[in-house]
Amino acid sequence: MHMRKLTEHIYCMDANAETDQPFVFYVHGEKRSLLVDTGNSPENYRKLLGELQECGLPEPDLIALTHWHWDHTFGVCAAECPVIASEATDSILKNVSAWKWDDDSMRQRLATGEDILFTYDCMKKQYPDTRAIVVKRPNITFSERMMIDLGGVVCYLEHRDSPHTRDAVMIYIPADEVLIGGDAHYEDYYDNDSKYNRKRLRSFMDYLNAIPFVHYLKGHDEPEISKTAMLELLESASEDPERTVG
């Protein structure tokens, strides 16, 4: 498998729904390249490095995390370059880095609601022995906004609330008219009974409306959706009483 080219400067590695491995995005500038998320494991991170090499693309100089969920961050321990995240993501990962990964501890977290069954099942498929999991925290954090100039491509990172998690980092790349949202537009699987909180959803739609992007890149299902289609999708969810609370 090769990296898929999505826009002039942006590529992605394919997702794997079976283990919840998301799409991992790679932004290639003239001077530097930025990887968005690491995938769910060192194994998938190394797969990504292999695919970059096959495509003649350099290894990433920087990594930015879209949110704390394991499928986006558990490859961090295999990365050699600096990893950037919001302070909110770091504070959650600090907590998660102290978790134990034997089966009893994992099951206990299901009982307390700290973790969810879907994640447990996918981790068991990804890791032959979950005790090998190492959760590493980012090296660089920011509270609200950060700008990264890759050379001919500028990335604007913004931490904000999202329907999916409170620690979402959205990455706007004007050169390609792209907004990378990761999982931000999905429901909150740890809260709200896996439904949308109407207020958080509305605020997120207002935020999307205000940014002049054309392509929205997301973590699962399909990597790209147009701004219009994304807003229609969220509009219909917000009007569906089966899918919203609050």
Ligand SMILES: [Zn+2]
């Ligand atoms: Zn997520």
